[in-house]
Amino acid sequence: MKDVGPSSAQPRTVGMQPPRRAFPTQLAILVVAVILVVLLLRACIGGENKYEKTAHQLTQAVQNNDFAAVAKLENSQTAATMGRGRLGRAADQLAPLGKIKKVHENTPPGDGPRVHEFDVSFDNGSVHEKILFDPDDKVFKFQYDAPVTKK
Numbered sequence: 001m002k003d004v005g006p007s008s009a010q011p012r013t014v015g016m017q018p019p020r021r022a023f024p025t026q027l028a029i030l031v032v033a034v035i036l037v038v039l040l041l042r043a044c045i046g047g048e049n050k051y052e053k054t055a056h057q058l059t060q061a062v063q064n065n066d067f068a069a070v071a072k073l074e075n076s077q078t079a080a081t082m083g084r085g086r087l088g089r090a091a092d093q094l095a096p097l098g099k100i101k102k103v104h105e106n107t108p109p110g111d112g113p114r115v116h117e118f119d120v121s122f123d124n125g126s127v128h129e130k131i132l133f134d135p136d137d138k139v140f141k142f143q144y145d146a147p148v149t150k151k
Helices: 022-045 050-063 067-073 077-081 082-098
Strands: 102-104 115-122 125-133 139-144
Touching: 050 067, 050 082, 050 102, 050 115, 050 139, 067 082, 077 139, 082 125, 082 139
Parallel strands: none
Antiparallel strands: 102 115, 115 125, 125 139
16 A cells, blocks of 8 residues: 655745756856847947948048048059049039048949948938949949938
């Protein structure tokens, strides 16, 4: 016959602490969650990527009619063929737009691997730019559409 009476084992209490090995796992999950939140916030808040930074610097240098600053961003062949007259004409068109507010890359999938397109917003308008970079990420070709001014 089997003994069906109370067991000699200790009764379990509600709210027992988890085994100690669960703490490192919980800590690891928490650390991973914090890292993911930080990366997500950084992506949402964002900043300019390296091509947007170059476009920003180039546009600012053109607005300022700064031949030396433009030459630093261009590859040696392009810098050698860039004339001060061409830079001056570009400065005359971009300078009235005012301070650069934002540079946003919007390169379509059909563009080549080193071609990047940008929408640049200014205080007084906007412009669409297209930049071809060389393998060293120096500007090889720069062109922009006619600026759109705010009315």
